[in-house]
Amino acid sequence: MCAMARPRKPLLSRDRIVETAGALVDAEGLAALSTRRLAAELGVSGPSLYNHFRTKDEILDAVADAVSAKIDLSMFEEDDPRDWRTALHDWALSYRAALADHPQIVPVLAQGPGRRPAGLKVADAVFGAMVRAGWPPAQATHIGALMRYFVTGSALGSFARGFVDDETAYDPADYPHLGQAHRLAEHREKVDEGAFATGLRALLDGLGTQYERHAHVSGGAEA
């Protein structure tokens, strides 16, 4: 009696799957996420997942999108007092922080927004705010994309890689200049932070220069 098949209340939901999958990826990495392992974690059998997602990749996309959803976008709201430069700056920091909280999913997230709703919502918010600030639409699109390139590239190229700390594997003689610079590899985190800060500042300064040149000619309404 009491055969287990379909309970009155569903055991699974998309939200519960995404949450558990995210926790598993955070704790043990992308490679640890198999449909069977995830199902076990959820107390069901492997194929059950396919009642809620069509493929494992869709689950991963949903996990990535949940991270995107945590990015602060308040600086792009119409009544926010921050100017476009400050908005981009603050957004970049929040963006990076969201990725830093979930470094293992970054490779999925960095593949572009694709059809992920939260990813698209981010792009939409940046675009709207830049157009309002006086940027031509084409440039506004570019700005959203290039900022994403930099932030995700930085995340992927630094804290998202596995911890390979026995970096002594290479012979310093092969890299004449790097000896000095890469002793800093001990403080790799500092290098990452510094490169990010320098790059972000350069990007914003450079965009500022471009803006002075021809963006404000259309005289967009600003706060």
Next chain:
Amino acid sequence: MCAMARPRKPLLSRDRIVETAGALVDAEGLAALSTRRLAAELGVSGPSLYNHFRTKDEILDAVADAVSAKIDLSMFEEDDPRDWRTALHDWALSYRAALADHPQIVPVLAQGPGRRPAGLKVADAVFGAMVRAGWPPAQATHIGALMRYFVTGSALGSFARGFVDDETAYDPADYPHLGQAHRLAEHREKVDEGAFATGLRALLDGLGTQYERHAHVSGGAEA
């Protein structure tokens, strides 16, 4: 008779494995590269590969490094006449072109140079040239890293994703501003190119501003 076991000449070599693996990834994508499939392509059995590489990941690293090796570094040579700004610009284009030629391996390459020799050689060349141009060593390190962030992030976020061209899957009503911008998704390639060009220019302009401020105070010898 004629039992097949060990021929007088090895059937495999690291180079042949990397070459075949690269061709397979280029043609069918990362997911198509299994040790068994690769071995079949090479006319050997799966486990044979383990005589030449310790893991499948090491093979992928080698494939990625072969792409890094194609990046032009001539602009960073001591006797090259290009100034640091032009050098960075030309390098970024060559870097991006190398990735565009092998978009499928970009996710591996974007995880940072790790212990890949060609990747480290690139970092070394940039660092050396920037220091010679008058940048303080810490800043020179940052520049190499941040340029890599941007170029790999751009590659990964645009042409490296699978071709998902039925992007009509989302409802434009959910993204108030994006409707206009994303009709350009038909010309996605144009957006990618534009975002890259705008970002690269902003980066170089911004670094120029920083350079004027305090880099040249040390009065480095320039061509």
Next chain:
DNA sequence: ACCTGAACACCGTTCAAGT
């Protein structure tokens, strides 16, 4: 509608065995 076990066609890697 939602879950099950069984099954299919795969994986990466190890290892004793061969030459």
Next chain:
DNA sequence: ACCTGAACACCGTTCAAGT
């Protein structure tokens, strides 16, 4: 040294069957 087949412990996904 370099390759083999067999084996281990897995995969993602499909599907008929159960309620």
